[in-house]
């Protein structure tokens with residue numbers, strides 16, 4: 001007959017569910033963070049006047065602020 005100590009039984013019945021919970025937690029966290037990343041052709045811009053943040057196409061040389069209507073040249077835009 002196999003003899004198992006009480007400490008081994010307690011360790012087994014504690015470690016197996018905790019391991020399963022940790023794997024599920026990591027899987028769910030990975031799945032959730034993966035969904036937040038969306039490939040897009042837009043980048044963030046900041047208005048020089050009102051400091052409003054908005055998105056604009058990477059290709060646009062000039063962008064207009066949707067908040068105040070300021071037309072400004074993109075920093076680092078392709079020419």
Ligand SMILES: [Zn+2]
Nearest residue numbers: 047050065068
């Ligand atoms: Zn603005």
